[in-house]
Amino acid sequence: MSLLAAAGPQLSPVGISTGAATLLVGVVMLLHVQFAAFQQGGAILVPLTDFLGMVRKDERQSRFAHGLLKTMAVVFAFGTALAVFAVMVLFTGLWGHFWVKLLRVMFWPLVIEAGAFVTEVAAIYTLYALWDRLAAVRPLRIGLGIVLAIDEFVQMLMINVVASYMLTPRPAFNVPLILFNPTLVPLEIHRLVGNLAFTGALIALVAGVRFLRARTPEERSHADWMGHFGLVIAIALTALQPLIGWEYLKELQLHAYASWYDMMMGGLSVAFLFQIFLLGLIFTAGIFFMWRRVHAAGIRSPILGICALLSLAAWILAAIPYTVGFTYESAVAASANAPIWQGGTIIPFGAMIPWKITALVAMTFVSITAVTVYLKQNSLGHLRWGEARRGQAMLLVTVGVSVSLIMALMGYIRENGRGPFLITGHMLINQQQNFQAPTAPGPALNGAPPSSVGTGPGPQG
Amino acid sequence: MADESTRSPLAQRLTRPVRGPMAALYRWMDSRLGLADLINKGLYEATPRRGAWAYTLGSATLVIIALQIVTGMFLLWTYVPSVTEAWDSLNFIARHDEFAAIVRGMHLWGAYILFVVVGLHMVRTFVSGSYKRPRELNWITGVILFLLVLGLGITGAMLPWDQAAYWTTVVVTNILHYIPVIGHWAREVWRGGNQVGPVTLTRSFAIHIWLLPALLIPMIVAHLYLLRRHGEFGSWVNYDPDATEEELAERMRHAEPPYPAKPTEPAYAVPADLDEFFPSQTAKDGVVSFILVLIIFIMAIAVGSPLEAPANPAILNYVPAPEWFFLPLDQLLVQFPQSWMIPVGVFIIPGLASMILMAVPFLDRSPERRPWKRPELMVPAGFAVFFLLFETMLAVNRLFNL
Numbered sequence: 001m002s003l004l005a006a007a008g009p010q011l012s013p014v015g016i017s018t019g020a021a022t023l024l025v026g027v028v029m030l031l032h033v034q035f036a037a038f039q040q041g042g043a044i045l046v047p048l049t050d051f052l053g054m055v056r057k058d059e060r061q062s063r064f065a066h067g068l069l070k071t072m073a074v075v076f077a078f079g080t081a082l083a084v085f086a087v088m089v090l091f092t093g094l095w096g097h098f099w100v101k102l103l104r105v106m107f108w109p110l111v112i113e114a115g116a117f118v119t120e121v122a123a124i125y126t127l128y129a130l131w132d133r134l135a136a137v138r139p140l141r142i143g144l145g146i147v148l149a150i151d152e153f154v155q156m157l158m159i160n161v162v163a164s165y166m167l168t169p170r171p172a173f174n175v176p177l178i179l180f181n182p183t184l185v186p187l188e189i190h191r192l193v194g195n196l197a198f199t200g201a202l203i204a205l206v207a208g209v210r211f212l213r214a215r216t217p218e219e220r221s222h223a224d225w226m227g228h229f230g231l232v233i234a235i236a237l238t239a240l241q242p243l244i245g246w247e248y249l250k251e252l253q254l255h256a257y258a259s260w261y262d263m264m265m266g267g268l269s270v271a272f273l274f275q276i277f278l279l280g281l282i283f284t285a286g287i288f289f290m291w292r293r294v295h296a297a298g299i300r301s302p303i304l305g306i307c308a309l310l311s312l313a314a315w316i317l318a319a320i321p322y323t324v325g326f327t328y329e330s331a332v333a334a335s336a337n338a339p340i341w342q343g344g345t346i347i348p349f350g351a352m353i354p355w356k357i358t359a360l361v362a363m364t365f366v367s368i369t370a371v372t373v374y375l376k377q378n379s380l381g382h383l384r385w386g387e388a389r390r391g392q393a394m395l396l397v398t399v400g401v402s403v404s405l406i407m408a409l410m411g412y413i414r415e416n417g418r419g420p421f422l423i424t425g426h427m428l429i430n431q432q433q434n435f436q437a438p439t440a441p442g443p444a445l446n447g448a449p450p451s452s453v454g455t456g457p458g459p460q461g
Numbered sequence: 462m463a464d465e466s467t468r469s470p471l472a473q474r475l476t477r478p479v480r481g482p483m484a485a486l487y488r489w490m491d492s493r494l495g496l497a498d499l500i501n502k503g504l505y506e507a508t509p510r511r512g513a514w515a516y517t518l519g520s521a522t523l524v525i526i527a528l529q530i531v532t533g534m535f536l537l538w539t540y541v542p543s544v545t546e547a548w549d550s551l552n553f554i555a556r557h558d559e560f561a562a563i564v565r566g567m568h569l570w571g572a573y574i575l576f577v578v579v580g581l582h583m584v585r586t587f588v589s590g591s592y593k594r595p596r597e598l599n600w601i602t603g604v605i606l607f608l609l610v611l612g613l614g615i616t617g618a619m620l621p622w623d624q625a626a627y628w629t630t631v632v633v634t635n636i637l638h639y640i641p642v643i644g645h646w647a648r649e650v651w652r653g654g655n656q657v658g659p660v661t662l663t664r665s666f667a668i669h670i671w672l673l674p675a676l677l678i679p680m681i682v683a684h685l686y687l688l689r690r691h692g693e694f695g696s697w698v699n700y701d702p703d704a705t706e707e708e709l710a711e712r713m714r715h716a717e718p719p720y721p722a723k724p725t726e727p728a729y730a731v732p733a734d735l736d737e738f739f740p741s742q743t744a745k746d747g748v749v750s751f752i753l754v755l756i757i758f759i760m761a762i763a764v765g766s767p768l769e770a771p772a773n774p775a776i777l778n779y780v781p782a783p784e785w786f787f788l789p790l791d792q793l794l795v796q797f798p799q800s801w802m803i804p805v806g807v808f809i810i811p812g813l814a815s816m817i818l819m820a821v822p823f824l825d826r827s828p829e830r831r832p833w834k835r836p837e838l839m840v841p842a843g844f845a846v847f848f849l850l851f852e853t854m855l856a857v858n859r860l861f862n863l
Contacts, residue, residue: 177861180861180862181862182858182862185854189851189854239844240844243851244851368841368844371836375836375840376836376837378836379833379834379835379836
């Protein structure tokens with residue numbers, strides 16, 4: 001890790017505790033992630049729904065695409081403000097040592113990120129300003145939407161390169177290995193699918209609120225359709241996440257065992273248990289919505305009913321904690337790692353293998369079945385928009401809030417999983433606040449031998 | 462379809478009767494072989510007009526398979542299927558025979574492109590619902606062809622007898638023993654004993670050049686016969702399921718062979734708009750096939766075909782990596798590490814997937830062809846495709862980070 005051990009900048013540390021600096025970055029970035037995730041999901045859905053509106057001559061899809069784009073333009077402003085604040089104030093001012101060294105290793109991904117940001121500004125505001133005028137040349141508008149989607153993909157990929165590198169770093173001079181480190185692929189797919197699902201869930205959330213507040217049949221009808229559209233995206237894509245998440249954790253187990261252990265057995269296992277609880281809630285609320293929504297259309301669907309009950313059972317099974325103590329570690333420390341009927345604190349039905357895995361597999365297959373059956377009912381023309389009930393709108397709100405919570409929680413787990421490191425095995429969190437001036441020469445950026453550039457002690461020493 | 466007067470000048474030129482001195486020869490041959498009938502049956506048929514470019518993948522598959530047979534024949538002139546000579550013969554090609562090196566490169570890249578084209582052809586057929594009655598057997602023969610092509614690909618990868626080939630042979634032949642009841646016997650038959658050795662290469666070679674082609678060629682003939690019998694379905698865009706009975710009757714009256722397809726629903730018996738197979742569809746087929754062969758040729762020259770160090774089982778630090786089209790299976794093998802679970806990953810899941818794929822026409826018996834009206838098929842298939850792509854990406858990621 002010669003690059004990381006290289007020269008640090010002559011920055012004066014800001015007088016703030018590590019805990020406060022961590023909290024500030026955490027709050028700002030977790031908020032930013034929510035905005036950014038919505039942007040990426042929205043950027044895929046805008047051209048898709050605009051295209052569907054064009055080929056199927058469905059005014060509802062076109063109206064939705066326009067509404068989503070307008071929301072994205074507003075959200076983009078907030079998200080960007082947070083990102084700029086984070087980079088210019090928090091990273092530079094509070095985490096200068098880390099930030100400069102990260103820039104040295106991740107220079108090109110961050111340059112591409114910045115370039116993609118400029119393209120995003122151009123694409124999103126062009127679409128926002130010229131939406132109605134571009135209606136005359138619809139393929140051009142859809143094409144611009146696709147450019148925006150690709151741009152968002154590139155941005156997310158570059159950020160994932162940085163984030164995955166921080167968790168599973170590779171030798172600093174092996175650029176391909178730095179970029180395509182072990183967790184890049186699972187993280188990229190996890191977030192791409194997750195962002196789309198998150199956007200769908202937010203659409204369902206907004207639709208649920210609109211439905212509850214609707215005064216006219218037309219408002220109710222559009223909100224009902226919007227909720228259906230968002231929920232199907234949310235549940236169908238979340239159904240992929242147990243598999244993707246499992247693979248992500250497998251890579252962590254292989255390449256960052258301490259982080260994996262912390263998430264599965266250590267201090268973060270409680271947060272992970274809450275995450276699995278939220279996942280079960282999302283599936284169960286979503287499938288209950290489908291069942292009741294079809295029922296509201298006058299159709300009895302025993303398969304959806306069974307799916308809802310199976311999902312509920314899987315949720316309960318998945319949410320059982322493995323120990324009635326705080327963590328498995330604490331149970332071991334107290335010599336209480338025996339089943340509760342033998343005086344210990346272990347609940348065997350809370351074990352990951354086989355019980356939680358069984359529950360997650362069940363959630364996946366039950367969700368795929370439910371989405372299939374629900375869409376079949378829709379394809380047969382059974383669902384008439386506006387017939388939903390208030391209870392179903394509440395379920396939409398539940399799914400939206402749960403997905404938002406799980407996004408924040410996953411970000412928290414991922415970022416804290418590295419602790420006590422900022423870059424796993426190479427850079428400790430607390431060293432960023434107690435920075436010392438460099439004293440000895442280090443290697444240049446291009447890998448040349450040490451020159452007159454000064455360097456401080458290594459990140460851990 | 463266009464009549465004689467409305468054909469393009471090119472079409473008129475290509476379809477004019479044989480004249481001049483060749484006419485006598487043509488008549489002599491025709492009277493003995495029935496050439497005119499054959500040509501008429503082969504070329505002058507109706508095809509759906511809309512979406513015609515999407516229907517070029519089948520003929521492209523046929524062209525690439527033909528290319529594989531021809532390049533394979535050329536390779537047989539030099540390749541020696543023996544553990545002591547196989548690697549040397551290919552090394553000779555790589556170092557001293559530029560023409561054969563290009564031919565070998567075309568054989569390899571032809572195989573790679575073939576997997577992509579066959580995959581796309583199956584996706585197109587699946588999405589458009591072309592497997593529905595009366596074309597169930599077209600689909601089944603197509604799935605069998607796909608599996609045979611996979612078999613040819615993996616047995617071909619065993620033949621160079623370099624490190625990659627050796628370990629591919631070890632892993633693939635070992636998978637057989639997870640088959641219930643006959644597994645151990647099947648592995649021994651292929652290997653010619655307990656261990657991979659000289660007999661294994663001879664048998665893999667025989668499977669590659671004799672057994673699988675002997676199954677492949679009749680299956681291709683059957684597939685083409687069925688295609689001609691029922692006609693190209695095309696896609697839902699060629700049909701109007703909401704057409705009135707009068708409209709359908711009118712369409713039936715103007716149907717040209719091989720339409721109307723039987724037995725099927727009247728709405729899907731005859732495409733709304735017909736075109737000529739020759740020269741209209743064949744021209745599109747020719748363009749796509751030519752581009753693909755050109756890509757194969759360019760890749761054969763630019764990238765060529767690799768040859769690793771000679772097989773040496775004594776080298777223990779060699780990390781075997783499968784051919785890319787077997788990466789999902791390889792990843793499944795990794796994901797089921799416990800010995801009792803390996804059969805699930807390498808045999809039960811792929812076996813079930815193949816059986817379900819073959820049974821698709823019998824699982825989806827509704828007349829509906831529009832994909833958005835068939836979520837019961839499209840949603841699970843979408844998840845399955847995602848799973849395959851995801852497993853492939855994970856395998857690449859894993860091998861890259863070894």
